[in-house]
Amino acid sequence: MWNTVILNPMVNVLLWIYGLIGDFGIAIILFTILIRLLTQPLNAQQMRSMQVMQELQSSKEWLEAQKKYKDDKQKLQMAQAKLLQEKKINPFGSCLPLVIQFPVIIGLYQSLTSAMAVTPNQLLDLTKRLYPFINGSSLIPIKSHFLWMDLSQPERVTLFGIGIPTLAILVVLTQYLQGKLMTPTSSNPSDQSAQMSKMMNMYMPLFMGWIAYSLSSGLALYFLVTNIISIIQYAAMGKVNWRNILPKNLLPARTK
């Protein structure tokens, strides 16, 4: 089921793009853009959920509850839960689309690994996945070099004999930047949602950086491009929160 619905289509689309472009790195980038477009409804829902939560957290009732129960966490949580229920807001609404994207990430990793086929068994496995319209014999082997990278290997730039994982560093930076820009400013930094966002912004970049460091650079390239596209998408929608990263003297003055 997984192969039929997720993996095989991904492998074949990726190879089809590669067959048109002739460059596997560019094919990964275009494939990433395609995946982002297809998952745009999920992303949009995630953004809507975040916005709704942000509005609620700025509302009079929410702020009053925080003020009233500031010394009693349990009662505060109960009051907040009651408000969420009254407003019919799912507190995990912004997380669910993210969780659904996990299979996409896994499928994409498998499709990149499958398409690059760096071992005999992987190549044999790939032959069983190809759709009839893919001319595998002319595409294989995939030319896995892109810029300075071998997309089938973890990326390193050797400087003075030391391998610097530049792509992994870029993934960490863009992941961190994305988290900062997309996190709404919280009126109460100690509330649960703000705490969650803070932790996500701390752990997620490290986690993604570790993956980018350990696994093939093709996957790291996907993460980097995904992060950049996310920031661009959010900026285009006017949802980016520049206050979280720019120095205060560069921000436009708030009108009272």
Add this chain to the structure above:
Amino acid sequence: MKTKLLLIASLLLLATSLSACTGGAVASSWPGLTVDAEHDTAYLAYNQYVYAIDLTTGMQMWKFPEKGKGGQVFYAAPVLTSDGQLIVGSYNHTLFSLNPETGLANAWSFKAKHRIIASPLATEKVIYAPVADGKLFALDANFREIWSTPFSAKGAIWAQPAPDGECNCIFVASMDHRLYAVDTRNGSILWDKDLGGALVGTPTLGPDGKLYVGSFNSELFTLDAMTGNIIGQPFKTEGWVWAGPALSDGHLYFGDINGNFYVLNTQDGTSKTTKLEGAILSTPLVISDTVYVTTGAGHLYTMDKEGKTIKPVVTIKGKLQAPPIMYKDFILVTPVGSDAYLIALDANGTQVWAFPTPKAK
């Protein structure tokens, strides 16, 4: 605190999923087997170990290394040299020299920059080591490089080179779709030919100076070994040709990944095709008037030289992707996904002994 734990748990779940999907614990290829009939010993390379197996009993004599290391995996068949080394390449870019009697590593090894997937070719004085980054190194007995610059193809080399003692050259099949004739004196290219599809099988050199090689373009080519010119039209197959053909009495025996087995008369071009069950990924074994073919469905076919099955098909649990090897009156097969790494079969296909996997022991 609860939220923090939930977040960490989610990330761990994703990490585990990705790790599971990397296939780190799954074999990346099939076993490589070499038989030293003089000493009744087989050398089997598979996953993290190289095993020496007593062919009279099926018992392990030694294994290398004592404790397996992650990333250091062996699949290419080990090669015995005339000066008493057992050479084996690993996925962690290293070519090892072992003492075939003890399994201990000799003091020298060779470090490449990419996986070693194909077996090296050992001649009297030189060891030719192909690497998956397209390089081919010529090494002396202590693994020092002989050529000032290694030969470099534009694609990975997954096939053992084929020697030709008469021309001071070896033939190298590369995944860059090209077959090369390489000068053994300095590693330069004597000729090369684009065959339209990846080449992963060792070419076969006939006594008449013709070279035979199959490609992923579903073709089998005949070339002039001196010039590299293609002779006649390539033979079309239904599926990709993975392994090099066997040549016997002017007939070529080979298969494709769709399970088609071909017998091709090199004199008049006539052919016979037989559909077998399972992909054919190895060179058939031709002994006297009998042809042995293994397939990915776990079948061992025993055929006559016209390609007709002459004995009941032997079916092994697992896949048979490596070539069968004859030892005395036994046929040795190396299944994947079975309870044994190596099985000895008698003339009737009955198992005589099996070298079990660690799990099955």
